[in-house]
Amino acid sequence: MWTKNKKGFTLAELLIVVAIIAVLVAISIPIFSSQLEKSREATDLANVRGAYAQVMAAANTEDQASVKYGNGVYYLIVDLKQKQDGWTTSGSSLNIGGVTPADKSHWIGSPKAGSQCRVSYRVSDGVKLTWSGDVEIKNLAEPGQLIKDNDGKTFTAESIKITKDKAFFTRNITLNEKTYRTRSFYVGEGSVFQKDAENFDKNPVPTTFKDSSFYKDSYHDKYTNEVAAFAYFDLDENNNVKNYTFVTPDAVYYSADGGKTWTQK
Structure with a gap:
C-alpha cells in the first residue's frame, strides 16, 4: 500500500531559521532605537522653537506675565525628552531663530539626557539658548x-x-x-x-x-x-x-x- 511521505523541517534547518531571525532582530533594534531617539530630539527642538517664539513675542510686546521675567531678561525653561547626551541631528535642523551651535555666545552647551534648555532674551545680549543638565x-x-x-x-x-x-x-x-x-x-x-x-x-x-x-x-x-x-x-x-x-x-x-x-x- 502506498503511503504519503510527510517530511518536516530538520533540527538543523530550524536552527538556521532561528539564527537568521536573531540576526535580523539584532540589526533592526539599533536602527529602531536610533530613529526613536531622533524623534525625541525632533520633539525637543520643536518645543524649544515654540518657547523661542513665546519669549520673542513677550519681549516685543513687553509682556512680563506670559513668560518668566527678571532683570530685563525674558525666558522660558524647556524640559527635554531625549534619552541620550549630545546630538544625533545635524545640519540645518539645528537652527533656532537663526542661532546655531557654531554661535558659542548664543548657543551655550549641548543637551544631556533628561535635561533642560533655557531660552532667554535680553536687549543687550539677544537670544540665548542654554542647554544644561543636572550639575x-x-x-x-x-x-x-x-x-x-x-x-x-x-x-x-x-x-x-x-x-x-x-x-x-x-x-x-x-x-x-x-x-x-x-x-x-x-x-x-x-x-x-x-x-x-x-x-x-x-x-x-x-x-x-x-x-x-x-x-x-x-x-x-x-x-x-x-x-x-x-x-x-x-x-x-x-x-x-x-x-x-x-x-x-x-x-x-x-x-x-x-x-x-x-x-x-
Whole structure:
C-alpha cells in the first residue's frame, strides 16, 4: 500500500531559521532605537522653537506675565525628552531663530539626557539658548553630617533648626569644573536671613556675594573676603536640607535634593 511521505523541517534547518531571525532582530533594534531617539530630539527642538517664539513675542510686546521675567531678561525653561547626551541631528535642523551651535555666545552647551534648555532674551545680549543638565556637586556635606562654620562651631541640620539665628557655613563648591568659595545660609522660618531669601526669590539673578543683601546681614569675619558666591537652604520636617539655591556672578542654580545635583534657574 502506498503511503504519503510527510517530511518536516530538520533540527538543523530550524536552527538556521532561528539564527537568521536573531540576526535580523539584532540589526533592526539599533536602527529602531536610533530613529526613536531622533524623534525625541525632533520633539525637543520643536518645543524649544515654540518657547523661542513665546519669549520673542513677550519681549516685543513687553509682556512680563506670559513668560518668566527678571532683570530685563525674558525666558522660558524647556524640559527635554531625549534619552541620550549630545546630538544625533545635524545640519540645518539645528537652527533656532537663526542661532546655531557654531554661535558659542548664543548657543551655550549641548543637551544631556533628561535635561533642560533655557531660552532667554535680553536687549543687550539677544537670544540665548542654554542647554544644561543636572550639575554634579562636589565637596558639599550630606544632610546629617557635621558641618563647621568659620567660628569653629560644629553643627548639623538639626542644630541649625534649633538655633534659628545667623546660621551659616562656608566651604568650597565645585560647579561645572569651577570652584567657588561659598557661604551657605539657613533661611528657615524665624531665621535672620529668611527675608533676604524671600526678596531674592522674587528676582533670582546672578550677583556677587558682596552685592547681595546676605552680605549686609551676615557676620563678617576674616574669611569673608574669600567668599566668591553664596547659597541658602531650608529644612524639611525631617531636618534634611531642601530648596537649596546657589548664586554665582554668572548664574543661579537650584537643587531639590539637598545639593547633590543642581539645575540652572
